[in-house]
Amino acid sequence: MTTDPQIATHARxxxxxxxxLQPVRLVWLGLALALALLxxxxxxxxxxxxxxxxxxxxxxxxxxxxxxxxxxxxxxLWNTLIMGLxxxxxxxxxxxxxxxxxxxxxxxxxTLVRIALFGAFLMPPYLTGVGWILLAGPNAGFxxxxxxxxTGLDDPLVNIFxxxxxxxxMGVSTFFxxxxxxxxxxxxxxxxxxxxxxILGAGPFTTAFKITLPMAMPTILGSALLTFLVSIAxxxxxxxxxxxxxxxxxxxxxxxxxxFPIRIEVAAAxxxxxxxxxxxxxxxxxxxxxxxxYTAVGGKGGERRIIDLGRWKWAVFAYAMLVVLLxxxxxxxxxxxxxxxxxxxDGFSIDNFTLEHFHYVLFEHSSSQKALLTSVGTGAAAATLxxxxxxxxxxxxxxxxxxxxxxxxxxxxxxxxIPGIVLAIGFYAVYALPPVGLYGTYIILVLAFTTxxxxxxxxxxxxxxxxxxxxxEEAVRILGGGQFTxxxxxxxxxxxxxxxxxxxxxxxxxxxxxxxxVFLVGPHTRVVSVVxxxxxxxxxxxxxxxxxxxxxxxxxxxxxxxxxLLGRDFMLRRT
Amino acid sequence: xxxxxxxDLGRRFGTVDAVKDxxxxxxxxxxxxxxxxxGCGKTTTLRMIAGFLAPTSGSILLDGVEVxxxxxxxxxxxxxxxxxxxxYAIWPNMTVLENVAFGLKLRKMDKADVRRRAGEMLEAVxxxxxxxxYPSELSGGQQQRVALARALVIRPKLLLLxxxxxxxxxxxxxxxxxxxxxxxxxxxxxxxxxxxxxxxAMVTSDRIAVINHGKVEQIDTPYEIYTRPTTRFVAGFIGRxxxxxxxxxxxxxxxxxxxxxxxxxxxxxxxVFVSIRPQSxxxxxxxxxxxxxxxxxxxxxxRAFLGETWDYVFRTDSGLELRIVxxxxxxxxxxxxxxxxxxxxxxxxxx
Numbered sequence: 001m002t003t004d005p006q007i008a009t010h011a012r013x014x015x016x017x018x019x020x021l022q023p024v025r026l027v028w029l030g031l032a033l034a035l036a037l038l039x040x041x042x043x044x045x046x047x048x049x050x051x052x053x054x055x056x057x058x059x060x061x062x063x064x065x066x067x068x069x070x071x072x073x074x075x076x077l078w079n080t081l082i083m084g085l086x087x088x089x090x091x092x093x094x095x096x097x098x099x100x101x102x103x104x105x106x107x108x109x110x111t112l113v114r115i116a117l118f119g120a121f122l123m124p125p126y127l128t129g130v131g132w133i134l135l136a137g138p139n140a141g142f143x144x145x146x147x148x149x150x151t152g153l154d155d156p157l158v159n160i161f162x163x164x165x166x167x168x169x170m171g172v173s174t175f176f177x178x179x180x181x182x183x184x185x186x187x188x189x190x191x192x193x194x195x196x197x198x199i200l201g202a203g204p205f206t207t208a209f210k211i212t213l214p215m216a217m218p219t220i221l222g223s224a225l226l227t228f229l230v231s232i233a234x235x236x237x238x239x240x241x242x243x244x245x246x247x248x249x250x251x252x253x254x255x256x257x258x259x260f261p262i263r264i265e266v267a268a269a270x271x272x273x274x275x276x277x278x279x280x281x282x283x284x285x286x287x288x289x290x291x292x293x294y295t296a297v298g299g300k301g302g303e304r305r306i307i308d309l310g311r312w313k314w315a316v317f318a319y320a321m322l323v324v325l326l327x328x329x330x331x332x333x334x335x336x337x338x339x340x341x342x343x344x345x346d347g348f349s350i351d352n353f354t355l356e357h358f359h360y361v362l363f364e365h366s367s368s369q370k371a372l373l374t375s376v377g378t379g380a381a382a383a384t385l386x387x388x389x390x391x392x393x394x395x396x397x398x399x400x401x402x403x404x405x406x407x408x409x410x411x412x413x414x415x416x417x418i419p420g421i422v423l424a425i426g427f428y429a430v431y432a433l434p435p436v437g438l439y440g441t442y443i444i445l446v447l448a449f450t451t452x453x454x455x456x457x458x459x460x461x462x463x464x465x466x467x468x469x470x471x472x473e474e475a476v477r478i479l480g481g482g483q484f485t486x487x488x489x490x491x492x493x494x495x496x497x498x499x500x501x502x503x504x505x506x507x508x509x510x511x512x513x514x515x516x517x518v519f520l521v522g523p524h525t526r527v528v529s530v531v532x533x534x535x536x537x538x539x540x541x542x543x544x545x546x547x548x549x550x551x552x553x554x555x556x557x558x559x560x561x562x563x564x565l566l567g568r569d570f571m572l573r574r575t
Numbered sequence: 576x577x578x579x580x581x582x583d584l585g586r587r588f589g590t591v592d593a594v595k596d597x598x599x600x601x602x603x604x605x606x607x608x609x610x611x612x613x614g615c616g617k618t619t620t621l622r623m624i625a626g627f628l629a630p631t632s633g634s635i636l637l638d639g640v641e642v643x644x645x646x647x648x649x650x651x652x653x654x655x656x657x658x659x660x661x662x663y664a665i666w667p668n669m670t671v672l673e674n675v676a677f678g679l680k681l682r683k684m685d686k687a688d689v690r691r692r693a694g695e696m697l698e699a700v701x702x703x704x705x706x707x708x709y710p711s712e713l714s715g716g717q718q719q720r721v722a723l724a725r726a727l728v729i730r731p732k733l734l735l736l737x738x739x740x741x742x743x744x745x746x747x748x749x750x751x752x753x754x755x756x757x758x759x760x761x762x763x764x765x766x767x768x769x770x771x772x773x774x775x776a777m778v779t780s781d782r783i784a785v786i787n788h789g790k791v792e793q794i795d796t797p798y799e800i801y802t803r804p805t806t807r808f809v810a811g812f813i814g815r816x817x818x819x820x821x822x823x824x825x826x827x828x829x830x831x832x833x834x835x836x837x838x839x840x841x842x843x844x845x846x847v848f849v850s851i852r853p854q855s856x857x858x859x860x861x862x863x864x865x866x867x868x869x870x871x872x873x874x875x876x877x878r879a880f881l882g883e884t885w886d887y888v889f890r891t892d893s894g895l896e897l898r899i900v901x902x903x904x905x906x907x908x909x910x911x912x913x914x915x916x917x918x919x920x921x922x923x924x925x926x
Contacts, residue, residue, distance in 0.1 A: 472666060474627060474664065475658065477626075477652045478625055479726075482650070490666050
């Protein structure tokens with residue numbers, strides 16, 4: 001009997017190998033601890049604080065009484081729901097027909113519309129809001145100026161500082177999610193379903209309403225729900241519009257509790273319903289979708305054929321262009337005009353042209369310069385941290401390397417149900433104050449952004465890991481490489497794309513983030529979004545526009561690099 | 576002892592026994608197939624041999640050393656085996672040459688040696704001209720050969736193949752069967768081949784282990800498996816057959832409409848099962864002059880012409896139905912009165 005010495009050694013070392021398991025457990029513990037700090041602690045603290053008397057006292061309901069004891073505060077909650085509903089309806093009306101036209105029809109300029117709408121994703125809501133203030137401000141807004149010049153009437157035609165103005169800006173800022181998800185659903189629908197209707201005599205619009213639309217309905221409702229949840233927690237647009245419109249909403253009320261003297265306990269109590277609504281609606285959606293029924297979406301059935309709209313195609317095109325104009329083209333154009341004008345009210349002309357605002361924000365105004373660095377820096381750090389964390393966890397979960405991976409996965413996805421502004425309050429409660437005392441540091445911003453975008457990172461990572469056949473790694477193992485060799489030589493190179501696209505997907509919103517940042521920035525760690533908001537309060541719209549343009553330029557450059565490296569549709573693959 | 580030994584091997588998932596009491600011994604250089612329907616436990620067995628899965632009972636010995644047991648298993652990378660995967664698992668981030676050289680590099684061989692041996696191997700699978708291509712630029716059959724080269728170049732103690740041909744189209748699959756056979760004959764590496772395709776197993780293997788519900792039904796050479804199946808499952812799974820049930824009674828076994836002497840059969844159970852292959856039965860219009868014990872009279876109740884053969888269904892008055900394969904020139908019409916005979920060595924008792 002001959003014995004391979006190598007194998008014999010290993011046969012003897014079974015017991016040693018059992019102890020090797022310990023470090024692996026430590027990895028699990030480490031990841032679990034990181035998630036506990038990022039996700040569990042802030043939310044737990046939020047709930048605890050809401051029942052704690054100010055100044056470290058005992059259990060109390062006083063915070064809830066303080067939060068909801070006034071009619072104004074209850075009104076704000078009601079207003080928020082109405083605004084959310086209005087926003088969602090508008091967003092669906094903007095997104096669904098456009099998505100259908102871009103994916104299923106021969107509407108001219110489909111690619112153009114898609115690229116333009118992608119701009120809506122890159123443009124942060126508060127910049128869209130500022131654009132609309134310049135367009136439809138009651139006194140000097142360009143639309144009203146034109147109206148007065150045309151008719152001689154002094155009364156403004158449109159007023160952005162109103163409920164409808166608020167809903168309009170919210171709608172054009174949030175519809176992109178619906179557009180992208182519903183587009184994906186339409187692209188997966190088999191044309192054969194539509195052909196079956198056509199052959200029985202249905203025209204293109206009948207088919208769209210009777211077949212295509214109902215089949216995409218679960219996706220439409222799901223993405224509409226998401227939009228509702230995003231809109232009730234969005235801070236930027238209400239901060240610009242709801243105060244002058246005298247339409248108080250929850251996020252503004254929360255900010256008031258956060259202004260001096262900070263009443264963190266009351267803010268916590270006031271934010272609990274927001275958290276409750278989010279969790280409740282998502283649970284409801286899960287139950288409804290759990291029954292699935294007629295969802296044909298998901299499989300790749302048959303070929304996709306494009307519908308000929310005939311003479312209607314220009315009407316559809318006009319509608320799509322209207323969406324582009326409202327959401328991107330008009331606000332962006334006036335913003336750029338303002339950035340290059342001495343005074344924005346005078347409109348764009350050679351006499352009015354100047355670069356002084358860019359000079360100001362880039363070279364004179366120290367807090368703008370610093371904010372740009374802070375936004376890019378914290379955004380990059382948060383993106384890196386979140387993608388590393390998410391990738392490690394999704395690898396462990398997908399490969400079942402450790403027991404209870406599901407717990408880690410759940411924690412990774414759970415920030416999804418936490419509105420950004422609520423997360424900020426939780427972070428403030430745990431980390432801002434002594435004994436941790438991270439208030440005013442970059443660390444608290446990075447950690448909060450990491451948590452906020454962890455679900456995106458996790459979804460992207462999971463898709464990436466899933467795409468790698470485990471046999472690729474087993475092939476390394478059987479040829480004599482260890483788990484680590486497999487990761488280094490095969491998994492990592494294959495995940496490069498996922499890594500890069502995930503990073504960019506996180507960086508773009510993180511560098512623009514306002515909702516989470518607004519309560520966590522200190523005097524020396526202000527991010528661009530916060531500085532922009534201050535400028536709008538000061539009314540220096542030209543400087544604001546200049547700084548906003550620089551931020552957009554940086555983000556657009558990074559996305560462009562991503563598109564060059566990863567291909568055109570890398571950002572659309574997150575569904 | 577050289578070779579691979581599976582001893583009372585078992586694997587339980589929850590309350591289900593995916594593999595149970597498997598005993599197989601492989602001689603060095605032998606090519607064995609694990610053949611069975613999907614979900615029968617053949618892949619589970621293979622993954623235990625590879626070390627990706629630990630057994631819950633029994634053990635695996637390689638060249639006399641225990642490599643797997645419920646107490647612990649040597650990890651796959653320390654076993655000196657190779658495997659060809661169903662998906663090929665060719666690494667798309669490496670060229671053909673890099674894929675093939677990977678295992679050699681892990682063995683800390685010097686560069687010149689790596690290059691020479693990988694080159695020779697690519698020669699052997701006829702891929703030298705594609706050495707610098709990336710896998711995405713190759714056809715399915717070429718990828719398959721890269722997988723083969725990558726697995727063989729390290730001269731493994733044992734080569735494992737997990738349904739390696741199931742992703743190829745039919746004609747390519749036939750070519751690759753012989754390719755695998757040719758390469759095995761060239762290198763004589765002990766191999767275990769998992770498949771659900773009987774003709775694949777028959778072309779490539781020295782012996783076939785037929786597996787069903789986690790248990791080995793029969794291990795034998797392809798010829799023995801086909802001509803002398805021992806169980807009802809094997810008889811039905813390998814090729815087509817007529818399975819007939821009879822009962823023991825007073826010195827003979829009674830079947831529907833005929834009887835055979837008890838001395839032909841073993842065992843004592845009241846029920847007796849036999850298998851007769853459709854091509855072991857002969858049809859004739861007139862009563863044949865023969866001392867075959869199996870001689871039945873009946874009618875043609877259905878027929879189909881398949882080009883190379885006729886496929887007849889023969890039915891006796893007492894209701895026994897048999898499938899019979901005949902040469903193209905043996906033409907009978909529906910309803911014709913015919914005789915069916917079979918020599919008694921073609922009547923195989925199964926259990």
